[in-house]
Amino acid sequence: MCQQVVELITDYLEGALSGGERARLEAHLAACPHCSEYLAQMRVTIELAGRVEPAALSPAARRDLVHLYRQWQAG
Amino acid sequence: MVEDAELVERLRAGDEGAFVTLVDRYHESLVRLATTFVPSPAVAEEVVQETWLGVVRGIERFEGRSSLKTWLYRILVNRARTAGVRERRTVPTDVVEGPTVDPARFDGTGAWSDPPEAWAERAEERLDAEDLAARVRDLIDGLPENQRQVVVLRDVEGASARDACALLDLSEANQRVLLHRGRARLRRMLELEMGKG
Numbered sequence: 155m156c157q158q159v160v161e162l163i164t165d166y167l168e169g170a171l172s173g174g175e176r177a178r179l180e181a182h183l184a185a186c187p188h189c190s191e192y193l194a195q196m197r198v199t200i201e202l203a204g205r206v207e208p209a210a211l212s213p214a215a216r217r218d219l220v221h222l223y224r225q226w227q228a229g
Numbered sequence: 230m231v232e233d234a235e236l237v238e239r240l241r242a243g244d245e246g247a248f249v250t251l252v253d254r255y256h257e258s259l260v261r262l263a264t265t266f267v268p269s270p271a272v273a274e275e276v277v278q279e280t281w282l283g284v285v286r287g288i289e290r291f292e293g294r295s296s297l298k299t300w301l302y303r304i305l306v307n308r309a310r311t312a313g314v315r316e317r318r319t320v321p322t323d324v325v326e327g328p329t330v331d332p333a334r335f336d337g338t339g340a341w342s343d344p345p346e347a348w349a350e351r352a353e354e355r356l357d358a359e360d361l362a363a364r365v366r367d368l369i370d371g372l373p374e375n376q377r378q379v380v381v382l383r384d385v386e387g388a389s390a391r392d393a394c395a396l397l398d399l400s401e402a403n404q405r406v407l408l409h410r411g412r413a414r415l416r417r418m419l420e421l422e423m424g425k426g
Contacts, residue, residue, distance in 0.1 A: 155338075155339050155340065156335060156339055156340050156341045157328070157330070157332070157335040157339040157340075158339060160329065160330045160413075161328065161329060161330075161409070163409070163412075164408055164409035164412060165405060168408075170401075170405060188341040188344035188345060189341070191344070191345050191347050192416075194350070195345060195348065195349045195352075195416050195419070195420065196412060196413075196416055197349070198352045199365075199412055199415050199416045199419055200384050200412060201356060202352070202356065202361060202419075203365055203369060203384035203385050203412075203415065204385065204387065205356065205362045205365075206362060206365060206366045206369065207366075209257050210257070211252065211253055211256050211257060215256065215274075216249065216253070219248075219249075219256070219278070219281055220245065220248075220249060222278060222281060222282060224245070226282065226285050226286070227243065227245075
């Protein structure tokens with residue numbers, strides 16, 4: 155059961171499970187601390203991915219793009 | 230913070246400042262997405278430059294039916310796909326069904342025999358820690374291309390499932406499979422990291 159549950163985590167989070175499937179999965183999670191931990195780990199992984207900060211635009215890159223813009227406006 | 234909609238209007242009016250603000254806002258996200266399609270950072274930068282050119286040329290035609298961000302991504306993906314093909318980069322569609330957790334970690338009944346050590350709470354407490362976020366950024370770079378594309382769009386950029394499917398030309402089911410495999414791989418890599426204490 156655990157082995158199947160771990161493969162259904164994304165479907166679960168995406169709301170892609172049927173009502174019955176979701177109920178069975180949640181019942182398992184309530185009874186299984188390992189799968190609950192697995193779900194928590196997936197959730198924190200997703201949250202960390204969401205916190206990835208893009209590198210700041212370098213001044214050189216900004217200059218290049220402004221140049222591109224001015225060329226386009228002129229041309 | 231100036232709304233995208235206002236920037237679009239100002240850009241249509243030829244306001245260079247609006248262009249610079251847009252670039253500051255989106256350039257690095259576009260580069261990150263481009264690198265999931267093309268082999269080198271240099272090519273990715275070229276693709277994004279072409280994208281910006283496409284943006285200024287096409288801004289008159291942008292009707293605002295999608296968000297500006299989605300529209301930017303669409304232009305980028307089109308350019309990146311062309312460049313990817315040009316650079317002979319093949320994008321295998323990894324929808325092979327296979328376990329995302331090592332089967333050796335389960336017993337004959339399918340229950341955990343080698344369960345995950347608890348670190349989710351520790352990681353939650355460290356969410357603001359720059360090092361952890363930077364680490365995850367590196368780990369994402371190590372994902373297989375097609376998983377990375379979905380994870381970057383969905384989890385990093387916050388695009389909807391529908392937008393991700395449209396941009397990457399994937400069915401909802403395929404997109405979910407790639408998302409699942411990418412996330413599971415990241416979790417596993419984090420597990421190894423967190424295990425180092």
